[in-house]
Amino acid sequence: MPATMTALVGGTGPGWEVREVPVPEAGPGQVLVRVRAAALNNADAAVLAAADPTSGGTGEEYRAGYEFAGEVAAVGPGVTGVVVGERVMGTQPRSFAQHVVADHRHVLPVPDTIDHEEAASLPTGLLTEHGALRLGAFRAGQSVLVTGASSAIGLLGVQIAKVLGASTVVGTTRTAAKEALLVSAGADVAVVGPGDDLTEEVLAATGGQGVDVVLDHVGGKLFAACLPATRCHGHLVNIGRLDRAESTIDLDHLSHRHLHLRGASFGFARPAELGVMVAGLVPEVVPAVADGRIRPVVDEVFPLARAAEALEWLRTGQTVGKIVLAVP
Numbered sequence: 001m002p003a004t005m006t007a008l009v010g011g012t013g014p015g016w017e018v019r020e021v022p023v024p025e026a027g028p029g030q031v032l033v034r035v036r037a038a039a040l041n042n043a044d045a046a047v048l049a050a051a052d053p054t055s056g057g058t059g060e061e062y063r064a065g066y067e068f069a070g071e072v073a074a075v076g077p078g079v080t081g082v083v084v085g086e087r088v089m090g091t092q093p094r095s096f097a098q099h100v101v102a103d104h105r106h107v108l109p110v111p112d113t114i115d116h117e118e119a120a121s122l123p124t125g126l127l128t129e130h131g132a133l134r135l136g137a138f139r140a141g142q143s144v145l146v147t148g149a150s151s152a153i154g155l156l157g158v159q160i161a162k163v164l165g166a167s168t169v170v171g172t173t174r175t176a177a178k179e180a181l182l183v184s185a186g187a188d189v190a191v192v193g194p195g196d197d198l199t200e201e202v203l204a205a206t207g208g209q210g211v212d213v214v215l216d217h218v219g220g221k222l223f224a225a226c227l228p229a230t231r232c233h234g235h236l237v238n239i240g241r242l243d244r245a246e247s248t249i250d251l252d253h254l255s256h257r258h259l260h261l262r263g264a265s266f267g268f269a270r271p272a273e274l275g276v277m278v279a280g281l282v283p284e285v286v287p288a289v290a291d292g293r294i295r296p297v298v299d300e301v302f303p304l305a306r307a308a309e310a311l312e313w314l315r316t317g318q319t320v321g322k323i324v325l326a327v328p
Contacts, residue, residue: 001073006328007097008307011051011061015308016096021063024101026076031104033088036070037120037301038095040314040323042240048311065096069110069119070327079104089119090278091127096307098327105275108282111290118296121322125156126285126294128239129215131277132264133161136213136235140165143206145229146187147195148217148242150178152322155185155297157215162186163288170205172198172222181320185295195222202229210234210257220244227253235260297321304328 005023008016026032044064053059069089072082082088082104090107092100108126110119138144144161148154149171161169171187173179174194182190189205191198195218202211210231216223220243226236227249236259254261266277288294299321302310310323 005098006304007094008064008304009061010048010064011053011057011059013054014048014052015311016048016064018305018307021097023099026074026079026101028077029079029104030076030101031072031079031082031088031107032074032076033068033070033090033100033102033107034073035068035095035098035100035327036116037327038065038068038097038325039120039124040310040325041066041124042242042314045311045315063094063097065094065100067091067120067123068095068100069116069123070100072107073099075104082107087116087119089123091123091274096304096325103271103275105271106278108278108286111286113290113292114296117298117301117324117326120324121152121296121298122156122289125153125322126160126281126289127266127274127277128153128264129157129160130281130285131266132157132215132237132239133164133213134280135262135264136215136237137260138164138166138213138235141167142212143168143170143231145170145172145202145211145214145226146217147172147198147215147222147226148240149173149182149185149187149190150175150320151217151240151242152297152299152319153240154215154217155181155321156294157217158182158185158187159288159294160285161215163293164284168205168211170202170211172218178320185297195225198222198225199229206231213237215239218242220247223247224249227257227259230257230259232257233259235262237262237264239264299323301326 150173
């Protein structure tokens with residue numbers, strides 16, 4: 001085991017700084033993973049900007065990254081179910097590095113049918129979308145609306161809903177060129193455009209009843225349009241704010257339709273809860289990844305040394321799927 005490793009550090013300027021830092025050790029209940037690939041998320045750009053001291057940020061240094069794939073290099077005391085040499089994927093801060101320490105409950109086995117770059121693109125999306133469907137009390141045979149469905153995480157939401165037995169999945173995208181992408185992911189109906197007619201199009205696709213569950217990644221005005229597009233006693237789960245965090249809703253839609261409204265942000269503050277969510281992926285979702293019913297969507301792979309280029313590409317908002325860093 002080497003004594004030091006390469007890692008990306010934020011909080012020193014507008015970009016990440018490449019540093020040599022000590023390789024961490026696995027403590028009780030933890031695994032040390034040799035990272036082979038790590039995926040970017042929109043949160044990476046937001047956190048970096050908030051810490052940038054050259055533009056009014058905090059200047060607090062931190063180790064970057066949130067999701068990864070690689071092989072287990074060591075296990076700490078009390079770890080069960082994970083062995084050295086096993087390929088795993090997971091979510092954990094500080095993952096833009098050659099090694100990362102993670103709670104053993106927060107890693108998943110990587111199916112033999114996918115590579116490390118594909119695996120790194122999955123953990124956050126699988127956890128968030130599957131968790132949101134559970135929050136929305138989804139059951140097989142129900143209909144689902146996924147807003148922002150052509151985003152990397154939205155594409156996984158469409159696929160997971162179909163794997164779990166959704167009768168109809170409606171996906172939205174602002175870009176006409178991505179309509180075929182939604183259909184290939186399993187969407188039965190693709191709504192293209194700014195969403196001005198979202199309510200009418202969803203009602204038309206569901207016989208005037210509305211969908212049972214909404215997974216909203218957009219917020220803003222589009223979220224407000226989701227309420228009257230939801231079936232009476234249906235569930236709306238807000239996951240992201242690709243448009244904006246503020247939304248003005250009509251409370252009559254909420255109350256008259258007896259809707260259930262939830263918010264989802266599955267972070268790292270509750271390790272035991274996150275462990276339960278990870279375990280929930282094993283029976284249905286991981287096998288669907290293995291047999292191709294859930295397909296990782298990777299936009300581009302950059303070597304770790306070109307992380308600055310990967311970040312700039314992320315900021316354009318033009319990606320189709322995840323941006324991944326290959327870790328040497």
